[in-house]
Amino acid sequence: MKLFTKPKSDEDKLIEGCIAGKREMQRLLYDLYSKKMMVVCLRYAPTTFEAEDIMQEAFVKVFSNIGNFKRDCPLEFWIRKIMVNTALKHLRGKQLLTVSHEAEEVSNLASESSSLTGYSLDELLSMIQSLAPRYRMVFNLYAIEGYNHKEIGEMLDISEGTSKSQYSRARAILQGMISRQENNYKNVISS
Amino acid sequence: MSSAANDKRGKLEEEFQSRMYDAEASPSQHLWDRIDHELTVQENGAYKQHAGFYRQLAAACITLLLLAGGLGAWYFSSPAGTEQPIATVAPATNSGPAATLSAPSEEAEMAGAVAATTTPPKQAERKAPAPGATEINPAAPAPAALGAIAEASSTTSRSKTGVTDATALPQPDAGNDPVAEMAAVTLTIAETKTPDAVEEAVEKENPLILSRSLRQTIAALSATEQQAGNSPALLQQPFAAKGAEAKATDDFRKLNEQVMAHAKRMEEEQKARLLAYNEAAASKKDSEKENSKGNSRWSLGMAYAPGYFNQNIGSSGQDMSAASDQMSLMPSSSSSASISSLYMDEAREEYAENADPGFSFGFEAKTGFKLGKKLKLLTGLGFLQNTTRSRSSYMVQESLGNSYARGFNSSGPSTVFIPSISSNLAADSLYVTRTPEYKVNQRHRFLTVPVGLQYEGNMGKDWFWYGGAGVAANILLQTTILASSAEVEDVAYDLQDDSPFRKLQWSGNVSGGVGKRLGGNMSVTVGPEFRSYFNTLLAETENAPLPQGRPYAVGLNMAVNYELNAGKKSR
Structure with a gap:
C-alpha cells in the first residue's frame, strides 16, 4: 500500500511525534534547535534571563502549533521565525521599543574598514545587547535575519523611513564601539 | 523572509550575519524542565476544558449501565417464583395429568396481594398475634420476624400441594377455599414482615434516643475541637441551651470567621501541595520515559459488551413433523397419552414461535500486543451471558426416560423445552397439560x-x-432454564453435569468504532459488535424436536485501554 509514497525523513518522524504530543520527540526537537535559537533570543533580549524567558515561551508555541507547520520551508526557519516574533512581542509588551537617543553622539565614529574577526561571540552579543531596544530590533532584523526595511516597518509598526534611520544609527553605534575597541587595543599594544 | 536591500549591505552586515546567524549557545540546563512543566500545565488545562464532556460521557455510561443492570435484574426477577428452588415444587402424586398439575390460583395471589397492600403497618403491629405466630419483641425483632416468615412460607408451600393445613393461621371461614387461604397466608406474611415496622416503632416509642445520641455526637465533636485549640464557644454549649439565641449572632460571626480562615488556610496548603507535586512530576518524567521505551508494545484493556442474543430457535427450517412422529409412538391405548401427544406438538410450536432474542452481556479483560504501528493482537479472558426468552402455555412431566434431566429431579413438571432437547422420549413418560401462559x-x-x-x-x-475481528473459545459454565410459573421446575446444568448443550462453543466476531485518546496512556473505544457462533447451542440437533439454528449476538462494545509505559499520548 505504501509503494508509491515517499519514505518519511527523520524530520517528518520528529514532526509527527511532536504533533502526537510525545514528550521524548519534543525533547529531541528541543535538543536539535535549542542552541541556535538561544543565540537568536540572546540577540533580541537585553539579558540571558530574559532570553531564556523568550525561548521558553517560543518553544511552547512551537510545540502547540507544530500541527500548523505546512512544511513549505525548513523546520529551522519556521522555529526561528517563531522565536523572533516572540521576542518582538515580548519586548513590545514591556514597552522597550521606545527610541533612545543616548547613543547618537557616537554616530559618526564609524569606520567601514573595521573587521569582526578578532571578536568572540560573547563580545559581539554584548555589543548588540548594549544597543537600545529599538535599534537592536532593527539591526537584528535587517543585518542578521535579512528582512528589508519595508518588512521591518510592518513588523514593528513603524514606517520604512524610520526603520532605515534607526538602522543607520544602530550601525553607527556599533561601528563606534568597534572603533573604540580597536583604538583601545592599539593603545595597549603600543604601550 | 525576503532578502534585505543588499545594495546597502556592507562589510559590517555581512560579517555580523556570518558570525551570528548559525552561532550556537547552550541554554540553561533547567530550561527544558520549565518548558516541560509549561507543556504539562497546558495539557492539564486542555484536559480540564474537556473534563465537562468526559464527566457527562461517564455519567451517561453509568446511567446506561445502571439502566441495563436494572432492566436485567427486573427482567430476571420480576416473575414470582422464577428463582424458586426445585425443592419448593411438590412432586406430583396424582395419576391424571390435569389433576397432577393444579393450575396456580391467580385469584388467591391477587387476594393476597390486596390483603398485603391494604393492611397498614400500624394495624399489623397492634393486632394481637395469631396463634402459632411469633409475638413481636422489640428487644429482638429480627429472629422473631424471620421465624414467622419462615413459618408462613412453609405454610405457603404446603398450601400449594393442595393439603389444607393452616394450624398456624387464623381461619375464621377459610375452610378449603384456596382464595381465602392464600389471603390468610399473605396476611400472615404481612404481619410477620415487620422488622422495619419494629424499628419504626422503636423510634417512635423512644424519640429521645436519636436526639440524645445526636447531642452526644456534637458534644464529642466539640470536645475534639477544644483539644485541637480551635473550638468555638458556641459548639461547647448544648443545642437546647437557653440564652443561646442572644449570643447567636456574635458567636455565629466568630464561627464564620474561623471557618473562613480555616478554609483559606486549606486552600493555600492545597495550592502549595499542587505546586510541589507538579515540580516533582516534571523532574521524574525524564527518567520514567527512559525506562519506558522498551515496553511500549503492550497494553491492557477491559471491555463491556451489552447486546441482543438470538438463539435462532425455529429458524433452521427443520421439519417439526419428525417430532410428531416420535410422539406418535406413545401408546395409542391411553387417551391421556393421545391428548399429551396433541398438546406436545402445540407446545413445541408455541415455544418456537414465541422464542425472542434476549439480553446478552460480556466482560472481557484483554492484553494487547502491537504487531505493527497500527495493528494490535488482542487476547484475554472474559465472561459472557446469553439469554433467550420464550413463552409457553404448557407443562410437561416425565416419569421415566430423559437421561439429561434424570439427575435434576425432572419428575416434576417442566417446560416443553426440557423434553424437547432430550433424544430419548419414552412413549409412556410424558404428560402434557395446559396452564396459564x-x-x-x-x-x-x-x-x-x-x-x-x-x-x-x-x-x-x-x-x-x-x-477488529477475532475468534473466541466459549466454555459453557452453566445453563439455566427458568420458568416464571411456580408450578414449573427450573433446570440448571453446571459445568460438570451431563448437559445437552455444547461444552465448547466457538464464535467469531467483528467490530468497529471510534476511540478517543485520553491523558495518561488511557483511551476509550466504542462501537458496534457482531458475534456469530459456529454451531448450534445444542450438541445433538438431529433428535431435537425444536429446530435449532446458529446463534448470533448484536451489541455495543465499550472498552477502556491502557498502554503500558508508552509515553504520554503515544499511539
Missing part, C-alpha cells in the same frame, strides 16, 4: 477466551477509528 428464560453462561486482531487509524490528534 408463563415466561421461560434460557440463560447460558460462558467463560470466553478471545483472540483477535485490531487495526487502528488516526482521525485527528486524539481521535481514532478501529476495526
Whole structure:
C-alpha cells in the first residue's frame, strides 16, 4: 500500500511525534534547535534571563502549533521565525521599543574598514545587547535575519523611513564601539 | 523572509550575519524542565476544558449501565417464583395429568396481594398475634420476624400441594377455599414482615434516643475541637441551651470567621501541595520515559459488551413433523397419552414461535500486543451471558426416560423445552397439560477466551477509528432454564453435569468504532459488535424436536485501554 509514497525523513518522524504530543520527540526537537535559537533570543533580549524567558515561551508555541507547520520551508526557519516574533512581542509588551537617543553622539565614529574577526561571540552579543531596544530590533532584523526595511516597518509598526534611520544609527553605534575597541587595543599594544 | 536591500549591505552586515546567524549557545540546563512543566500545565488545562464532556460521557455510561443492570435484574426477577428452588415444587402424586398439575390460583395471589397492600403497618403491629405466630419483641425483632416468615412460607408451600393445613393461621371461614387461604397466608406474611415496622416503632416509642445520641455526637465533636485549640464557644454549649439565641449572632460571626480562615488556610496548603507535586512530576518524567521505551508494545484493556442474543430457535427450517412422529409412538391405548401427544406438538410450536432474542452481556479483560504501528493482537479472558426468552402455555412431566434431566429431579413438571432437547422420549413418560401462559428464560453462561486482531487509524490528534475481528473459545459454565410459573421446575446444568448443550462453543466476531485518546496512556473505544457462533447451542440437533439454528449476538462494545509505559499520548 505504501509503494508509491515517499519514505518519511527523520524530520517528518520528529514532526509527527511532536504533533502526537510525545514528550521524548519534543525533547529531541528541543535538543536539535535549542542552541541556535538561544543565540537568536540572546540577540533580541537585553539579558540571558530574559532570553531564556523568550525561548521558553517560543518553544511552547512551537510545540502547540507544530500541527500548523505546512512544511513549505525548513523546520529551522519556521522555529526561528517563531522565536523572533516572540521576542518582538515580548519586548513590545514591556514597552522597550521606545527610541533612545543616548547613543547618537557616537554616530559618526564609524569606520567601514573595521573587521569582526578578532571578536568572540560573547563580545559581539554584548555589543548588540548594549544597543537600545529599538535599534537592536532593527539591526537584528535587517543585518542578521535579512528582512528589508519595508518588512521591518510592518513588523514593528513603524514606517520604512524610520526603520532605515534607526538602522543607520544602530550601525553607527556599533561601528563606534568597534572603533573604540580597536583604538583601545592599539593603545595597549603600543604601550 | 525576503532578502534585505543588499545594495546597502556592507562589510559590517555581512560579517555580523556570518558570525551570528548559525552561532550556537547552550541554554540553561533547567530550561527544558520549565518548558516541560509549561507543556504539562497546558495539557492539564486542555484536559480540564474537556473534563465537562468526559464527566457527562461517564455519567451517561453509568446511567446506561445502571439502566441495563436494572432492566436485567427486573427482567430476571420480576416473575414470582422464577428463582424458586426445585425443592419448593411438590412432586406430583396424582395419576391424571390435569389433576397432577393444579393450575396456580391467580385469584388467591391477587387476594393476597390486596390483603398485603391494604393492611397498614400500624394495624399489623397492634393486632394481637395469631396463634402459632411469633409475638413481636422489640428487644429482638429480627429472629422473631424471620421465624414467622419462615413459618408462613412453609405454610405457603404446603398450601400449594393442595393439603389444607393452616394450624398456624387464623381461619375464621377459610375452610378449603384456596382464595381465602392464600389471603390468610399473605396476611400472615404481612404481619410477620415487620422488622422495619419494629424499628419504626422503636423510634417512635423512644424519640429521645436519636436526639440524645445526636447531642452526644456534637458534644464529642466539640470536645475534639477544644483539644485541637480551635473550638468555638458556641459548639461547647448544648443545642437546647437557653440564652443561646442572644449570643447567636456574635458567636455565629466568630464561627464564620474561623471557618473562613480555616478554609483559606486549606486552600493555600492545597495550592502549595499542587505546586510541589507538579515540580516533582516534571523532574521524574525524564527518567520514567527512559525506562519506558522498551515496553511500549503492550497494553491492557477491559471491555463491556451489552447486546441482543438470538438463539435462532425455529429458524433452521427443520421439519417439526419428525417430532410428531416420535410422539406418535406413545401408546395409542391411553387417551391421556393421545391428548399429551396433541398438546406436545402445540407446545413445541408455541415455544418456537414465541422464542425472542434476549439480553446478552460480556466482560472481557484483554492484553494487547502491537504487531505493527497500527495493528494490535488482542487476547484475554472474559465472561459472557446469553439469554433467550420464550413463552409457553404448557407443562410437561416425565416419569421415566430423559437421561439429561434424570439427575435434576425432572419428575416434576417442566417446560416443553426440557423434553424437547432430550433424544430419548419414552412413549409412556410424558404428560402434557395446559396452564396459564408463563415466561421461560434460557440463560447460558460462558467463560470466553478471545483472540483477535485490531487495526487502528488516526482521525485527528486524539481521535481514532478501529476495526477488529477475532475468534473466541466459549466454555459453557452453566445453563439455566427458568420458568416464571411456580408450578414449573427450573433446570440448571453446571459445568460438570451431563448437559445437552455444547461444552465448547466457538464464535467469531467483528467490530468497529471510534476511540478517543485520553491523558495518561488511557483511551476509550466504542462501537458496534457482531458475534456469530459456529454451531448450534445444542450438541445433538438431529433428535431435537425444536429446530435449532446458529446463534448470533448484536451489541455495543465499550472498552477502556491502557498502554503500558508508552509515553504520554503515544499511539
